[in-house]
Amino acid sequence: MTEDPPVRVSIIVPCRNEAAHIGAFLDSLLAQDMEGIPWEAIVADGMSDDGTGDILQAYSVRHPHLRVVANPGRIVSTGLNAAIRLARGDVILRMDAHTRYAPTYCRCCLKTLEWTGADNVGGPARTRAQGLSARTIAAAFHSRFSTGGARFHDVNYEGWVDTVPDGCWRKSTLERIGLFDESLVRNQDDELNLRLLRAGGKIWQSRDVVSWYSPRASWTNLFRQYLQYGFWKVGAMRKHGLPRSWRHLAPAAFLLANVLLIGAMAVTAAAPDSRRFTTAASLWLAFMAVYFGACLFASVLAARRHGWATLAFLPATFAVYHVSYGLGFLAGLFWFMSGLDGAPYRKSAFTSITR
Numbered sequence: 437m438t439e440d441p442p443v444r445v446s447i448i449v450p451c452r453n454e455a456a457h458i459g460a461f462l463d464s465l466l467a468q469d470m471e472g473i474p475w476e477a478i479v480a481d482g483m484s485d486d487g488t489g490d491i492l493q494a495y496s497v498r499h500p501h502l503r504v505v506a507n508p509g510r511i512v513s514t515g516l517n518a519a520i521r522l523a524r525g526d527v528i529l530r531m532d533a534h535t536r537y538a539p540t541y542c543r544c545c546l547k548t549l550e551w552t553g554a555d556n557v558g559g560p561a562r563t564r565a566q567g568l569s570a571r572t573i574a575a576a577f578h579s580r581f582s583t584g585g586a587r588f589h590d591v592n593y594e595g596w597v598d599t600v601p602d603g604c605w606r607k608s609t610l611e612r613i614g615l616f617d618e619s620l621v622r623n624q625d626d627e628l629n630l631r632l633l634r635a636g637g638k639i640w641q642s643r644d645v646v647s648w649y650s651p652r653a654s655w656t657n658l659f660r661q662y663l664q665y666g667f668w669k670v671g672a673m674r675k676h677g678l679p680r681s682w683r684h685l686a687p688a689a690f691l692l693a694n695v696l697l698i699g700a701m702a703v704t705a706a707a708p709d710s711r712r713f714t715t716a717a718s719l720w721l722a723f724m725a726v727y728f729g730a731c732l733f734a735s736v737l738a739a740r741r742h743g744w745a746t747l748a749f750l751p752a753t754f755a756v757y758h759v760s761y762g763l764g765f766l767a768g769l770f771w772f773m774s775g776l777d778g779a780p781y782r783k784s785a786f787t788s789i790t791r
Contacts, residue, residue, distance in 0.1 A: 445475040445542065446523030446607070450507065450515030451533040452482030455491060457650075462495050462502070464536045469543050478522055480507040480515030513616040513624040520607070520615055528610060530602040536564065538646035545604040548642045555609050555637035556629065558600030559645025560591040570653040572749040575742035577651055581734035582757040584683025587641060597641045599629040601649070609637065617675070622668035630676055655753065659760040666764025667771070674772050687762030688769075690727070697723060731755065 447465065451458060465477055481489055481504055492504045505522060507515035520528055529545055531537065541559075548557040563574035576582045583589045587597040603625065613635050616624045629639060652658040669684055697720035704713040728751065735750035 443474050443476050443524040445470070445473055445527045445529055445546065446519075446525030447475065447477040447529045447531055447542065448516055448519035448523060449477065449479045449531045449533060450482065450512045450519070451479060451484070451488060451492075452507075452510060452515075453484045453486045453488055454533045455484070455487040458488050458491050458533055459495075460536065461531075461533045462491075465531060466495075466499060466502075467539050468537065468541060469539050473543070473546070474525075475501060475542075476524060477502045478519040479504050480519045481505070482507040482510040482515055509618065511618075511621050513618045513620055516624070517615045517618060520610060523607060526607055527604065528607050529604045532602055532649075534650045535602070536648045536650075541645060541647055544642065544644045544646070548640060548645060549604055549606070552640045552642075553638075554596075554640035555605060555632055556600065556639045557604050557642060557645065558588070558602050558639075559642055559647060560593060561588045561601045562591050562646065562648050563651050564648035565651055565653075567653060568745060568749070569655075570651055571743060572746040572753050573653070573655075573658055574651045575738040575746045576750055576753045576757060578742070579734050579738045579754070581730065581738075582754055584686060586683075592643065594641060594643045597639050598633060599626055600639055600641050601625075602647070603629075613637070617672075620668050620671050622664045623672050626669075627672040627675065630672070634676070655756050658753070659756050662757055662760040663764040663767075666761040666766075667768040668764075670765060670768030670772050684765070687758045688765040689762075690758055691762040691766060693723060694720070 449461075449465070454461070479492055479502065481492055483506065489504075492502075496502045496504050503522075505518055507518050509515065509518075516530065527546065527549065529542055544559075545557055548554070561577075563577060565571045565574040578589050578591070580589075586599070587593050587595075588600055609632070613628070613631050615628075617627050618624075620627060632639065652661055666687065673684075697716060700716035701713060701720060704716050707713065731751040731754045734754060735747055738750055739745075739747035
């Protein structure tokens with residue numbers, strides 16, 4: 437009797453309450469060109485209560501490569517770590533349930549990992565959106581004005597970067613630098629990549645690694661998502677000191693400038709000397725005029741690339757990106773500086789799963 441060859445690649449997937457999307461994702465995973473590559477897929481289900489678990493079990497019965505494990509921690513970082521600890525492959529390749537992958541995705545990751553000598557590889561965050569609202573959010577997602585120039589938003593960039601979506605590592609690399617930080621509900625991938633870079637590692641983005649992310653389809657869901665991103669960015673900063681990039685501070689600085697100028701207007705409105713109020717009001721109006729002018733300029737550029745139908749909604753979409761991230765960041769500063777992070781997690785705008 438011949439033994440099965442050792443597993444070379446372990447695909448890890450965290451998920452929770454993804455009944456509407458998990459089937460299409462699993463079909464994308466199982467369509468990967470893995471001929472000649474021994475592999476396994478481990479899905480860590482965060483105690484789903486919407487039928488996701490039943491779908492996963494049905495797929496695992498039909499496909500022996502697929503294994504489902506429980507993630508009692510319910511968040512991404514605990515799910516990823518649970519899967520990594522069970523992984524038998526020499527290479528760990530992460531996937532996301534809200535992303536669809538080209539059939540060559542895994543093979544290209546392995547090829548890129550080998551020829552670059554990088555410690556982590558991935559592709560840009562391409563988007564596939566349905567409906568005008570989602571297409572508008574996707575158009576803003578790819579603009580430097582909303583993201584501050586993160587390379588993974590540029591689908592044409594190839595080279596060394598500071599982070600990539602998902603990721604593909606040698607398992608020995610993760611064992612050397614440590615697994616995902618389970619104290620972070622969001623930004624656990626950014627934190628791990630920062631740790632990797634500070635340990636002397638390198639990250640490569642390849643255009644050949646193709647996947648399509650499904651962006652949020654409404655301003656409300658986008659606001660909740662980036663509120664959490666801003667909040668948990670502070671958690672990562674507290675661990676490592678300075679932010680990985682100064683672009684992460686810009687939305688909070690924008691909000692603080694508004695608060696200061698509006699506060700100055702309120703204080704000087706009751707003063708006998710009206711010139712101080714006029715000065716404060718003029719400064720605030722000029723500040724907002726510059727911001728909205730920048731929003732309009734960025735909107736025209738984004739609409740030219742992604743469709744003119746998005747133009748009317750893009751300025752407000754950019755504002756949602758900036759305000760939500762900035763509010764989350766300021767809330768994170770208060771939370772972590774006040775020592776409240778030692779309290780047990782509660783279901784809140786900053787900890788609950790958003791979609």
